[in-house]
Amino acid sequence: MAQRGLAAEFWQVPAVTRAYTAACVLTTAAVQLELITPFQLYFNPDLIFRKFQVWRLVTNFLFFGPLGFSFFFNMLFLYRYCRMLEEGSFRGRTADFVFMFLFGGVLMTLFGLLASLFFLGQAFTIMLVYVWSRRNPYLRMNFFGLLNFQAPFLPWVLMAFSLLLGNSILVDLLGIAVGHIYYFLEDVFPNQPGGKKLLLTPSFLKLIFDAPEEDPNYRPLPEEQLGMDRQ
Template identity: 75%
Template sequence: MAYQTFQQEYLQIPLVTRAYTTACVLTTAAVQLELITPFQLYFNPELIFKNYQVWRLITNFLFFVQYRYCRMLEEGSFRGRTADFVFMFLFSGLLMTVFGMFVSLVFLGQAFTIMLVYVWSRRNPSVRMNFFGLLNFQAPFLPWVLMGFSLLLGNSIIVDLLGIAVGHIYFFLEDVFPDQPGGGLVKDPGVLKALFDTPEEDGNYNPSLRSGRGFPWGGAAPGG
C-alpha cells in the first residue's frame, strides 16, 4: 500500500520536474553509495573540452536537489507548455555553463535552483512569503532574501548572483522585452514541441465522415 501511494504521488509530479528530480536523487545516491565520486561530476572546462568528458556539462547540475519551485513553475505558468519548460532548462543551463567558465563554481545545481526561484517569483508577484516566521514580503523579493541569508551564514553569494542573473535574462527576454502580448524572444524549436507537447485536436474533424470500419480511408489520420 505504501509503495502504491508513493507511486501515485511520484506519477503526479509533472514530467520535467519528475525527470530532473529523479536524476538528482539517483546521482546523489550513487555518490553516497560510493559508486561514483563528486570528482567525476563537477564542472571543469578543461576536462570537458580537452579530455571530452562531456557528461560534466549535465552532471554538475544534478548534485543539488530542490524541486519545489520547479514543480510550481511547471504546474503554473508552464502548464500545458512542456516544450517551453524544457527549452528554459536548456537555455538557462547553456548560459550558466558559459558564465561558469568565469567563476569558481564546480557545481551549478544550486544556481539553477535559484534561477527557477527567480522566474517563479517574478511570475507570481502578488504571492505573500514568510521567512522562518520572522519576515513577510512579496514573492519577487524571495531570491534576494535567500541571498541575504547565504551572506549571513558566511557563504559565497556567487551562486545566488549567477542564478538571479540567468533567471533575469530569461524573464526579461520572455516576459518583459517582447512588444506583443504573450510573445517572447526565447522560443523553443519545433522539434521540442513535437516531442513534448500534445498536438491540438482538429476542431473540424468529424469521425462520422470516416468510412472503412475505422481505418483512415481517403485521408490522413488526425494529427498525421
C-alpha cells in the same frame, strides 16, 4: 500500501520536475554509496573539451553536496518551485519549459567558465525561484515564520540566508542574473513598444514533448456511419 501511495504520488509529479528531482537525488545517493565521486561530476572545461567528458555539462547541475541540511533545503526549493512553474505558467507547455532549462543551463555554463564555478545546481534552483517569483509578484510569503514579504523578494532572501550559512553568494547571484535575463526576454521585452519574442522554442522540442494539437476542422464520423462501415 504506503509504498504504493508514494509511487502514485511520484508519478503524479509533472514530467520535467519528476525527472530533474529524481536525477539530483539519485546522483547524491550514488556519491553517498561511493559508487561515484564528486570529482567525476564537477564542471571542468579542460576535461570536457580535451578528454570529451561531456557528461560534466549535465552532472554539475545534479550534485548539491553531501546529505545534510543544505542538500535537503535545496531539494525542497527545487522540487517546490520547479513543480509550481511546470503546473502553473508552463502548464501544457512542456517543450517551452524544457527550452527554459536548456537556455538557463547554457547561459550558466558560459558564466561558469568565467567565474570558475564547479557546481551549478544551486544557481539553477535560484533561477527557477526567480522566474516563479516574478510571475507571481503580488503573492505574500513567509520565510520560516520570521519574515513576511512579497514573492519577488524571495531570491534575495534566499541569498541572504545562504550568506548567513557561510556560503558564497556568487552562485546565487548567477542564478538571479540568468533568471532575470530569461524573464526579461520572455515576459518583458515582447510587451515593450517595438519589442518582439526572441526566445522561440525549437520545433523539434515541441515535436518531442508537446502533444499534437487537434485539427479544429476535424469532424469525426457519426456513430451510425461507423457501424455501417464495420458491417
